[in-house]
Amino acid sequence: MIGRPAAALLACAALGTLAAASEIRPSRDFLSPELRAQQDDPSRHPGWLWVEEGEALWRRGEASCQSCHGDIAGMAGVAARYPAVAADGVLLNLEGRIERCRTQHQAQRAFGYESEPLLSLTAAVALRSRGMPVSVAVDGPAAPFVEAGRRFYETRQGQLNLACTQCHDENAGRRLRGDVISNGLGTGYPAYRLEWNALGSLHRRLRACSLGVRATQFDFGSPEYLALELYLASRANGLPIEAPGLRR
């Protein structure tokens, strides 16, 4: 849809006047007390298996991540600044940044989106920003991506004709079946989802929401979801990183 705003304009569906975003709350506020406690406790959080694997990968091999960056503790605050526009104008999320290091600095084949090693490294790096406030750049080269993400977020989509904002702003806190609707932030990702029985990326969660409204599921790492990820991060600016999250 990005680059094709005409499609949205053509639609005889009225986009509707979308209520101004009210207060945006951290995702953890919407978790059940039990899940929240479990998210905070590494010994009861299966996501830590991926974190440990990622920390091992960080050190592995001759041209290891560690050989350039030093101890992974030095990654503190990095995840809070992603997605970000690279010097060549490409919008990279944390996964994309790691894949670039892999192909350009380590001369290895990319792991591939949603692969275990990429999820593990992403979780290990993101953990170093846990509790830190999201601080993505929204101006300069990032501005058009933020705008594209906002358009996507506000456009009714799918056979069920729903926009992200209709659930995650207008109905946050209400129940959709067994779920309490949150403000739809990406701060907990990658997250261990009980329904998945595994760690998964934000784009996997976005595909689930697209499917839920019977809309096109965009590819992992697609320009649509990357811009959307940046817009979600802009909504989360100032709120704490929760990765690795724990979700039902």
Add this chain to the structure above:
Amino acid sequence: MRAAGLLLLGLCAAWPAAGQVAPFVVTDDAIAAPLLGLAGDRARGAAVVRNRETANCLICHAIPDPRERFMGDVGPPLAGVGSRLTPGQIRLRVVDPTLVNPASVMPAYHRVAGLVNVDARYSGRPVLTAQEIEDVVAYLSGLEE
């Protein structure tokens, strides 16, 4: 609001994709005539409303049935809706609630025109057929105070 709804209807009727959607006329805030003149069946309608694969109404609404668990509260409870609304008003709200409230969060169950990025598996057909709409209308009309 009503004028806007009628205008929208006029526009949508011109869309070629509307083949599987029954024609209807909106008067006041209702579709008075049953779609395609079909008769609805309450029991079938009760099943449609509960079906998680198709209508999935209970994701947002509660119905007066203590056996149902995990009903949503995004929409109003449907208990007593048959006393609050006429069958024609219910029909319009299930066919396409945006004709009543353009900002409605409730999906349109009998519409194909003007939707964006529809998954290929669902494109060109409405969520519910004309018969299923009539069954749902019959079921909800029977939910009286």
